[in-house]
Amino acid sequence: LLTTGAIYQVIVPPIATNIIDLIPRAQALLPTSFPSTLVRAEVKTRASLRPSNSNRVGLNFEEVKLVPIEVLGMDAQMLPPIGISFPQINLEDLPGVDPSTAPGFFDVLYLDDDMLIIKQNAPGGIFVSIKTD
Numbered sequence: 243l244l245t246t247g248a249i250y251q252v253i254v255p256p257i258a259t260n261i262i263d264l265i266p267r268a269q270a271l272l273p274t275s276f277p278s279t280l281v282r283a284e285v286k287t288r289a290s291l292r293p294s295n296s297n298r299v300g301l302n303f304e305e306v307k308l309v310p311i312e313v314l315g316m317d318a319q320m321l322p323p324i325g326i327s328f329p330q331i332n333l334e335d336l337p338g339v340d341p342s343t344a345p346g347f348f349d350v351l352y353l354d355d356d357m358l359i360i361k362q363n364a365p366g367g368i369f370v371s372i373k374t375d
Contacts, residue, residue: 243267247280251371258301260285263311277315281308284325292347299360301346303328 247263262283269278286305292298307325310318333341351368352359358371 244281245270256289257304258287258289260287264308279313280311282311283308292341295349297350298347299350300333300341300344301348302330303346304330 243266244264245267247265249260249262252259252261260283262285264281264283266279269276284305284307285303286307288302288304290300290302292300305325305327307323309323310321312318313321333339333344346363348360348362348369350358351361356373359368360371361368
């Protein structure tokens with residue numbers, strides 16, 4: 243039904259927002275002169291250091307929004323976004339949960355002013371992020 247366009251992050255510590263542009267799959271079959279449609283998914287997470295590991299960053303998912311950007315070539319930003327906020331749970335308050343290994347974290351492998359390389363926990367993978375202006 244939908245396919246992805248641009249995927250990127252906007253990081254304003256401690257908040258990282260993952261941006262995923264979604265377009266109707268059928269749009270790829272139409273001539274480029276056909277008016278386009280675009281919906282933007284925004285996934286907001288809050289980062290926090292895990293005290294037991296100085297390179298481990300915990301992620302708490304806070305909110306997901308779908309924002310209409312364009313519908314058949316017309317500006318759709320006057321339409322309200324659809325979204326939900328997730329309940330915030332303190333991992334330290336949950337019995338039997340070790341916050342240092344709880345889901346929702348990544349390990350920083352390399353960091354400088356322009357590049358971040360991380361290793362994701364489950365489902366795994368190594369990701370390289372490059373800063374752009």
